[in-house]
Amino acid sequence: MSIQARAGSMALMLLSLPLIPRPAQAVQVVPVPGQSRQWDVPPHVHFDELLHEVFWDITIIGVLMAMVAAYFLFAYRRRFPDEVGRLQKLSPQAALGWMIIPVALFMADDIYLFAKGWELHKQYREVPENAYEIRVTGAMWSWTYTYPNEVETYGELKVPAETPILLRMSSEDVVHSHFIQQYRVTEDLMPGRVTYMWFMPDKVGEYVVTCREYCGAGHSSMYGKVIVMAREEFDAWLESEAAAISASATVASAQQVVSPAADVSARDFGR
Amino acid sequence: MGQPKTWKEWVFTLDHKIIGIFYLAASLVSFLVAGTSAALMRIELGSLGPTLTEDAGVYNLWLTMHGAVMILGFQIPALLGFFANWVVPIMIGAKDMAFPRVNALSVWLLWSGILLALCNLIVPDSFNGMWTGYPPYSETDFAGNTALYSLIIIVLGISSVFGAVNLACTVMFMRARGIGWYQLNMTVWCVFTANIMQLIFVPVLAASVLLLSLDKYLGFGFYDPGQGGDVLLYQNLFWFYSHPAVYVVLLPFLGISFDIIATFARNHIFNYKVAVWATLAFIPVSSDVWVHHAFVAGLPNWLRTMQTFTTLMISLPFGLLMLSMVMTLYKGSIEYRTPMHWIVGMFFMLIIGATTGIPNALSAIDYGISDSYVIMSHFHYVMAISGAMAIFGGIYYYFPKLTGRMYSEAMGKISAWLFFIGMNVVMGPLYFIGIEGMPRRYYDYQMFPQFESMHALATVGVAITTIGVLIMLYSWLHGMFRGEKATANPWQSQSLEFTHTDVIPGPGNFPTPPVMPEGWSPYSYDKTGAKGGSEARR
Amino acid sequence: MSSQVTEHAHWHTSPYPILVGFGAGFLLPWAFMFYFVYAQGLLAVIVLGLGVLMLLVGGVGWVGETVGIIDDEGWSPAAMLMFIGTEVMTLFAILVGYWVMRLQAPQWPPEGTPEILAPNLATLLLLCSSLSIGFARRKQMQGDAAGFANLTLISIAIWALFALMTIFGWGQLAGQGFAIGANAYATALYGLTGIHFAHIVFGLLIMLLALAPAYKGRLSPSYARSMTMYVHFVNVLGIWVLLQAYYW
Ligand code: HEA
Ligand code: HEA
C-alpha cells in the first residue's frame, strides 16, 4: 500500500506544478540613470587596472603550479627499471586537510576577485545621471546613431568629450554587438529587446567600433568610428546637422524616421 | 585472438572494442577535416585582405565546420566514444557494454551525424551560422540550411544519450567481482560523470535546436520577437548545455591523463577520494554558470553578477583535480615514453587555458574581451590543445592494445613537441591581439592593420603543427604495419586492461571473468613486489 | 596472466543496429530537408520511404533477435529511467520556452485566438491506458501471456485513438484559420501537443514491436517493465500538456 500512497502523492505534486500562479513579468534589463553616482575614474581606466591585477593573480597561480610540476617531472625521473613510486597513502585527516586547505585558499582568491569584479561591473552598468543619450540601431551590416534631436549618422558615432555617453541599442534584424576597443565595452543588440551601455570619452580622438557578434557575411566589415570632439565643436556640428534636416523636413516627414524605440513596443524600457 | 577476420564481423559488430575503433575512425576523420579548415582559415588570416578567397561566406563556412566538427565530431566522439567504449568496460572487468546493440546503434548514429556534417560541404546552401547557431541569424536565409545544423545536433544528441545510458548502466551493473566504486580508474569516474552530464544537458541542446528548425521551416515563433518569442531564449538554452559540454570534454581527457600519469610515474592517484568527489562536483557546479557566455547579451545585471560568482566556484573542484594530478608525480618514478610526453604538454597547456578562464569569468572584464581572440585563445588552450594532446597521448598509450604492435618512440615524441610548440605559436600571439581588440569570427581585419604580423606568426605556427600531425599519423600507420610486436603490458601498468587481457583483447575481453582480490586497486604499484626507490637507494 | 582465449569465444554481430542507425540518423534527416528546405516532394517521399523501411526492418529484426532471448539481466528499467530523465529535461527546455513566451506576452491568449476546447475527454481516455497497461503488467507477472498481450493491444488501441483525435483537433483548429504561425499561442499549442504526439507515436512503436513476442509469451519482463514506465510517463506528459496549454 505504502508504495501506492507514495506514488499517489508524487503524482499529485507533479500535477500541481503547472498550476503555480503566474509570476511577475519576466525581468528585463532597464538602464537606471539617475540612481547612480559620478565615478571618479572612467570604467575603461579601471578596467585596465583590474585586468592587470587579474593577470598577476592567475600568472602567480599558473607559474607556481607549473614550477612545482616541472620540478617533480625533473626530480622524480625513473632511475632503474623496476623502481616504483613512493607516494604515501594519506591518512583520513591528511586527505581531508588536503581538501579543505586548498579549497579555502582558492575560495579566498575567488571571493577577492569577485568583489573586485563586482565593483567594476557596477560601474559599467550604473549609468551616471548626466549621461548624454544616443540611440543605436544595428542592421546587417551598419550602425545607425540617432541623437536626441533626431539627427542620424551612419557608422560614425560623434560624441562630446568629458560627457558620459549612454547608448540605447536595438537591432533591426539579427544579433550584433557594439564593441568600442578604447572604452573596453561590449554589449549585444537584438530585435525585440533594448540593451544599453555607457562610456566616458575622456580624450578627443578617433577610435574603432567593431561588431562582435557573428552576423553573417558582412560581420567583419561592420565597423565604424567613435569620434570624440570637444564639447563646443560637437554642439556646433549637431546644430548644423539639425538645421540641414529641418531644411529638408518636407522630404523627411514623408519617409517617417523610425527610431529604434518606436518599433520595439511596450516591453522596452520597463514601462 | 586479435581483431575480427571477416568484414561482417567488422561492420555488423556488437563488440564494444570494435565499436570503439569505429568511433576513433570517425573522430580522426573529423579532426583532419576540421584541422584542414583551421589551416585554410589561418592562411586566409595570415595577411590582410583577401588571401585564399574573396568571399567572406566561404571563410564563415570553414569556421562553422571547424568549430562544430572539432567539438562534436572530434573530441566528444574520441572521448565519450572511443575511450568510453574501448577502455572503460575493460577497466571495470566487464565482457562488453550493458546493451551491445544500442552501443552499435550509437556509433552508427554518430557516423550518420558526421556524414550529415560533411554534406554541409557539398549542399548549395551550406549552413554558415557558426557552431553556436544563434537566431535570428540562423533563421534567416543568409545562414543557409539551418535544418542540417539542427538535425546534425539532434542525431548526435540521440547518439550520445543512448551512449550515455549504456555506459552508465555498464559502470553501475557490470563491474567485476571485487571492484568497488572506490577502486575504479580515474578514467572510469571521469567518463561516467561526463556521461551523467550528457544525460542531463544534451536534451536541452536538442530541444533548443529543434525549436530553431520549427521556427524556420514550420512557422513557429519561439525565437521570433515578432511572434511573441524571445531571441535570448536560445542563448540561454544553448549555453545551459554547451557550458557543461566543456566539462564533458574536460573530464574524460583529465581521466585519461590521470591514468597515463599514474602508469608512467608508477604512483597511485594523490588523494583519490577527493579527486573522485571533485569530479562529481562538476555536475552541480557547471549547471549554473551558463550566463558567462552571455555576459554581454543584455541579460539582467543580477544574473550576470550571480553567475560570475558561480563561475568562479568552478576553480574549486578544478583546482583539486589539478592538485591531485601534480601530486601524483610526487615521489614517482617517472618514465618518459611518448604518451607521457603528450600528457606533460597537455598539463602545461591546461594551466594556461584554465587560468585564462578567470578573467573571462568576471563579467566586468568580459565586457572588454568578450567574443575576442582572448576567448578564442582561452578555449584553444584549455580544450582544443589540451584535449587533443590528451587524446593523442591516449591513442599512443593504447596503441599496442589496439594494433598489437609498437609505434616509433622517436616519431611519437617529435610529433608531440611539434604539436605543442606549433599550437603555442598559433595561440600565444592571438591572445595578445585579442586584448588589443581583435574580434572573433572575422574574415578580415581592415580596421586593425597593426595585427597583421601577429596573425602571420600564428599562421607559421599552424605549419609547425601540421608537420607534427603528419608525423603522428605516419608513426601510427608505420607502427600498425611495421612496428615491433607488442607485449600485453608494455608499460607495466597495474590497470586491468593491461594486466588481464591478451595483447589484443578478443571477444569477451578476458580469457576468464576476472575476480579481483581484496584491496585490489588499479594503482597499487607499491604492492607489486618491485623495489621502492627509497629502499633501493638508502 | 593473459593466456589463451577459450575456443568458443566469438565476435557477436547483428546487421540491425546499422540499419536503424543510418535509416533514422541519415535518411530521415534528408527526407525532412528535401521536403522543407529544398521543396523536393518526390525525393522526400522516396528517401522517407527508404528510411522508414530500414527502420522497420531493423527494428523488427532487432526485436526478433533479442526479445525473450537475451537481456534478462534486468537492466532495461534502469536505462529507461535514465532515458525518461533526459526526456524530462527536453520537455523542461521546451516548457521554459513556452513560459518565457507566455510571461512576456502583454495579453494571453494573444489576439486572434479562437475559442479552443480543452481535450478533457481525450486526455481522460489517454489516462485509461495507464490502467490497462498496469493491469497488463500484473497479468504478465502472474504468467498470463495472453492476458498481457490483450491488455497491451487495448492500450495500443487507446493511444491510436488519441493520436487520431489529436490530428483531428489540429485539423479543426487549422480549419478555423488558427494555423501554426497564427500567434504566440499557436506556437505554444502546436509545439506542446506536437511533442506529445511524437511521444505517442514512439510509444506505439514500442508497444507494437512487443505485441508478437507477447502473444508468444516470449517478452522479457524487463522490456515489459520499461514499456510500462514509458507509457505512464507519456500519460503524465499528457496531463501536463492539458494543464499547461489549455488551463493556464
Ligand atoms: C574544455 C573546455 C573548457 C574548459 C575546461 C573551460 C574552463 C573555463 N572557462 Fe571556458 N570556454 C570554453 C571551453 C572551456 N572553458 C569554450 C569552448 C568557450 C567558448 C565558446 C564559444 O563562444 O564558442 C569558452 C568560453 C568561456 C567564457 C565566455 C567568454 C565569452 O564568450 O565572452 C568564459 C567566461 O566566463 C569562460 C570561463 C571559463 C572558466 C572560469 C573556466 C574554469 O573551469 C577554469 C577553472 C580552472 C582554474 C582557475 C585553474 C585551476 C584552479 C586552481 C589552481 C585553483 C586556484 C585558482 C583560483 C582561485 C583562480 N570560458
Ligand atoms: C576541440 C576543438 C578544437 C581544436 C582541436 C581546434 C584546433 C585548431 N583551431 Fe580552432 N576552434 C574551435 C575548436 C577547436 N580548434 C572552436 C570551437 C572554434 C570557434 C568556432 C566559432 O567561432 O564558431 C575555433 C575557432 C578557431 C579560430 C578562430 C577563427 C575566427 O574566430 O575567425 C582559429 C584561428 O586561428 C582556430 C585555429 C585552430 C588551429 C590552428 C587548430 C589546430 O590545432 C589544428 C591542427 C590540425 C591540423 C593543422 C590538421 C592537420 C591536417 C593535415 C595533416 C592534413 C591532412 C589532410 C588530409 C589527409 C585530408 N580555431
Ligand code: CUA
Ligand atoms: Cu554585426 Cu557582426
Ligand SMILES: [Cu+2]
Ligand atoms: Cu562556459
